[in-house]
Amino acid sequence: MNNQEPVRAQPLTREAFGPFGDVISVERAGGSSANQGTARRYDRVAQLASTRPEAQPNLAVFRSVAKALPFEVRLVERHPCSTQMFMPVACQRFLIVVCPSDAQGEPELSQLCAFVCGPGQGINYHAGVWHHPIIALEGPADFLMLAWEDGTARDCEERPLSAPLLVTSD
Numbered sequence: 001m002n003n004q005e006p007v008r009a010q011p012l013t014r015e016a017f018g019p020f021g022d023v024i025s026v027e028r029a030g031g032s033s034a035n036q037g038t039a040r041r042y043d044r045v046a047q048l049a050s051t052r053p054e055a056q057p058n059l060a061v062f063r064s065v066a067k068a069l070p071f072e073v074r075l076v077e078r079h080p081c082s083t084q085m086f087m088p089v090a091c092q093r094f095l096i097v098v099c100p101s102d103a104q105g106e107p108e109l110s111q112l113c114a115f116v117c118g119p120g121q122g123i124n125y126h127a128g129v130w131h132h133p134i135i136a137l138e139g140p141a142d143f144l145m146l147a148w149e150d151g152t153a154r155d156c157e158e159r160p161l162s163a164p165l166l167v168t169s170d
């Protein structure tokens, strides 16, 4: 077992997730009137980016099997060339696990963070952010995913952990 203390999952907030990406939700200020005043639109709520001109946007649907906390993190991955967005379409709670990079660009597991995302919240990882693949905490769990892909696995680097790291509930 990892000799690192378990990581307590915290509620997702824009501030806490800021170093890793964007939180997508409707609760926000600003916006502009649309559709003859019957809607408000909030533009660019996430920073979408891709550095490979040949990669194409892929809007995918994920149907995830629900997992429970405490959860054992056994790997992290990153997409160096592009952002990746997940927005639940049928999921009340899901777990996001991220960690910063160290000076060599490797996962800094001692600073791993875990967030429990609530109803109406989605996330967008900035390019190159280490994260665990999406984890639904309740099911059935369906997500929209938006990423940039070129048909290869080149933009997905995985790092297995030498020992599982436990994420516990808040």
Ligand SMILES: NC(=O)N[C@@H](O)C(=O)O
Pocket: 077, 084, 131, 132, 133, 134, 156
């Ligand atoms: N790519 C893919 O299928 N999933 C992961 O990248 C993930 O972050 O869930």
Ligand code: NI
Pocket: 077, 078, 079, 084, 131, 132, 133
């Ligand atoms: Ni990913």
